[in-house]
Amino acid sequence: MTGRGGSALPAGMSSALVVGLGISGRAAAEKLLREGVRVTVNDISREGEVLDAAMALRGMGAACELGHHDLSLLEGVDLVVVSPGVPGSMKLLREARARGIAVWSEVELAWRFARGPVIAITGTNGKTTTTRMVEWICRCAGMEARAAGNIGHPFVRAAEEAGEGELLVVEVSSFQLAHTETFRPRVSVLLNVAEDHLDWHADMDEYVAAKSRIWANQRDDDLVVCNLDDPLCVKAARSARARVRYFSRSPEAGADVFLKEGRMLSRVEVAAGGEGEVEEIMRAADLPLPGGHNLENAMAAAAAAMGVGVEARKAGEALRSFEGLSHRLELVVEAGGVRFYDDSKATNPHAAMRALESFPGPLVLIMGGRNKGLDFGEMAEALRARARRGEVKAVYLIGEAAAEIASALEEGGFPAEMEMAHGLEEVFGRLGPVLGRGDTVLFTPACASFDQYANYKQRGKHFQELAKKYAAEVQNHG
Known part of the structure; x- marks a missing residue:
């Protein structure tokens, strides 16, 4: 299969090593094999899903090297494709x-085979929601569009499935962007930048530099959509050669898409090259998803969709009917006047703080897991402030980072109840005496899940099961 301008792979590239056999690594190996490339697949693990993937790829003709990363693997290799997280x-x-x-x-590999325009979305938080929003807006506007990337459906697979000219809306991570060469989306979106993945990146400068690679190859006729309320985003966008269009919660900031008097508005130049005038996208209250951060996601999605020709009015119509995603401020159940929300996808303090902003209180919080090398200080200060106002009743801490979060909370004196527990089951066993009508139980871990779960989805599913069981018991005794 040829890609942009002829052969998708450089001449003479005949042997590849794929490091990491997750979803994207397997998809990359399969694609290379179909292109006639000699492929060796490699992973430090030799068990479970990795072993299953390796055996399937061996059946397609790949060589398999598991349990090591020896330098001898590089002999005779023209290309290394590295999976996210390596x-x-x-x-x-x-x-x-x-x-x-x-x-x-895998993003670089997929790009070389993509036959239509690409909207690429990155940021510390909100990537998946915004990716799905853009896909939904474009489809509602009558465009052929599909979401792919770091959302469970590999970009390389979607590029092969998509028709000529079909729009690909791709979630990309800093891991993936760090290993790109020619990747050039028609529209690139940077939602926000906060501390995350410092167990992978050397420091924040390296993390921001990786994010900024999303527009490294864009040209004057391409578009960057960027968060004007985030100083790190604004600073990073100075390196972009493409046109930059900003979104902001503030009407005074001078953004191209912004909120004013309860309405989401767009300056006409975003959609049609005009100046001065504004048009309404939608009423902010009509967005079905809770939280100011979701308004930011919606503004970014609208700006990106308008960048490929969608009318502001059409973007608003689509957003009004957009349904949220699992484990992202998902209302699980309500019982006895108490609502239970699953925000298991909040794997860093920045995401947890955004979740906190979405609810006035009273809140009962469940947090903890495995820290990714991040500082809990700012989050702890926000929690203390909410607790002093009586908006946080209790915090339950679980997982490896429980003591670390507790220490951060206690540093300035924490005026609400705080308890540590071994896991979610123990937390639910203690909730009864604490909860009252009007309370919100929010599971927003601020940490990765890998200390107790395979991933954030498994963790969120466990929370949902326990919440529904608790609700059933309340109703039975009601």
Whole structure:
């Protein structure tokens, strides 16, 4: 299959090593095999789903090397495709670069085979929701569009499935962007930048630099959509060569898409090249999803969709009917006047703080998991402030980071109840005496799930099961 301007792979590229056999790594290996490339797949694990994937790829003709990352794997290799989460500092990847071997992410590989325009979306939080919003808006406007990338459906697979000219709306992570060379989306979106993945990136400068690669190859006729309320986003966008269009919660900030008097508005130049005038996208209250951060996601999605020709009015109509995603401020159940929300996708303090802003209180919070090398100080201060106003009744802490979060909360004196528990079951066993009518139980971990669960989805599903069981017991005794 050819890609942009002819052959999608450089001439002479005949042998590839795929490092990491997650969903995107497997899809990349399958694509390379179909293109006639000799493929070796490699993963440090040799069990479970990794072993299953390796055996399936062996059946397609790949060589399999599991349980090590020996440098001998690079012999005779023209290309290394690295999966998200594999540290760029890994010795194998450093050696590959030193030998002049191309190191790509699955995003770079997929881009070379994509036959239609791409809208790429990155940021610390909100990527998946915004990606789905853009897809929904474009489909409602009558365009052929599909979402892909770091949302469970690999970009490389979607690029192969999509028709000529079909719009691909792609969620991309800093891991994936760090290993791109020619990737050039028609529209790139940077939602926000906060501390995250510092267990992977050396520091914040490296993290921001990786995010900024989303527009590294864009040209004057491309578009960048960026958060004007986020200083790190604004600073990063100065390096963009493409046109930059900003969104903001403030009408005074000078953004192109903004909120004013309860309405989401667009300056006409975003959609049609005019100046001065504004048009209404929608009433802010009509967005079905809770939280100011979701208004930001919606503004970004509308600006991106308008960047490929969707009318502001059509964008608003679509957003009014958009349904939220699982484990992202998802209302699970209501019983005895208490609402239970699953925000398991909040895997860093920044995401948890945004969740907190979505509810006036009284709140009972469940937090904790595995820290990703992040500081809980700012989140703790926000929690203390809410607790002093009586908006936080109790905080339950679980997982490896429980003591670390507790220490951060206690540093300035925490005026609400705080307890540590081994896990979610223990928390639900203690909730009864604490809860009252009008309360909200919010599970927003601020941490990764890997200390107790396979992923945030499994963690969220467990919370939902326990919440529904608790609600059933309340109703039975009601």
